[in-house]
Amino acid sequence: MDTGFSLLYVTAPSRDVAMTLAHALVGERLAACANLLGPIQSVYWWDGKVNDEPEVALILKTRTELVPEATERLRALHPYSCPCVVAIAIDGGNPAFLGWLAAETARI
Amino acid sequence: MDTGFSLLYVTAPSRDVAMTLAHALVGERLAACANLLGPIQSVYWWDGKVNDEPEVALILKTRTELVPEATERLRALHPYSCPCVVAIAIDGGNPAFLGWLAAETARI
Amino acid sequence: MDTGFSLLYVTAPSRDVAMTLAHALVGERLAACANLLGPIQSVYWWDGKVNDEPEVALILKTRTELVPEATERLRALHPYSCPCVVAIAIDGGNPAFLGWLAAETARI
Secondary structure, three states: OOOOEEEEEEEEOOHHHHHHHHHHHHHOOOOOEEEEEEEEEEEEEEOOEEEEEEEEEEEEEEEHHHHHHHHHHHHHHOOOOOOOEEEEEEOEEOHHHHHHHHHHOOOO | OOOOEEEEEEEEOOHHHHHHHHHHHHHOOOOOEEEEEEEEEEEEEEOOEEEEEEEEEEEEEEEHHHHHHHHHHHHHHOOOOOOOEEEEEEOEEOHHHHHHHHHHOOOO | OOOOEEEEEEEEOOHHHHHHHHHHHHHOOOOOEEEEEEEEEEEEEEOOEEEEEEEEEEEEEEEHHHHHHHHHHHHHHOOOOOOOEEEEEEOEEOHHHHHHHHHHOOOO
C-alpha cells in the first residue's frame, strides 16, 4: 500500500554532522523527525580499495513527494562528495502517526 | 516482489518499554522476532517546537497481513499518545528465514 | 519508483561474524557497502520458546538483481542454520550515490 510517506536512510562521518543534518531537515520541515543511530561501522569501496570506518546512521521520516528536495538539501549540507541518501517506501503503520507526519511536513 | 512479509519500525522512550513491546508482540505471535537498536537520539516536532530526546528503536518482522493488528497492539501498549509505528515491505531474502517467519506467526 | 537497488538487513551473533560477512560481500562486489549496527538485543521464537539474546545488525546496499546471489553467499558464510536475511527495495535517493552503488557492484 502506498502511504505517500518514506524513510530516508543517511550515513554521516560523526554524531555532530548527523545532528546538524537532522536539525536542518526537521527545522525546515523537509522531515517530521529523525532518529540518529550509532556509532556504526562501515565497510565500503572507495579509491579502489575496501575501507572500514566508523560512521553514524540517520533515519528521517517524510513525505515521499519531498524526497527529491530533502535529498538535495542533505547533499548541500553533507561533507561527503557522494553521501549515502536512500529512500524506502513506508507501506503502512499507525494512522495517527502518518497523520502527524503529514501535518509536520506541511508547507506553512 | 511481494513476499507477504514486513518490517515494523517503532521508537520507544526506553529500553524497558521497548523490551516489553517486543516480548508482548513476539509472545502473542504478532511478530516472529524483534531487534532492539539503541540508544538512539531523536529530533522531532512536538508542541510547536523541535525536540531532541534519547529513545530506542525496535524492528519487528511479521506477516504483512498482521501489520494492522500488530500496530493496534503496539498502540495499546505504548506510553506515547501517537507512537511511531511504520511498516516496510520485505521484497526478498533468505527463503528459509521467510518460511520460519510464516511458521512463527501462524495462528495455533 | 523501482531504482533497481536494495538494502539487505541481516542479523549476526557477534561483531566479528558481522565484519567477516561485510568484508566478504563487499570484497566480492556482492554489495557496495555495509553498515554494522549494534549491539542489538533480539527477541525471537526458537525451539518452542521466546529467546532474548544479544546480536549485531548489518545493512548492506546492493543491486536488486544480486539479492539472490548475495543471500546465498550470506547463508554459506553465516554460522546460523537459518539466518535473518531480508531485502528492502530502495525507492529513490541521491542519484550520485545510486550511480556509485552500480559502479561498485559491476562485474569486472
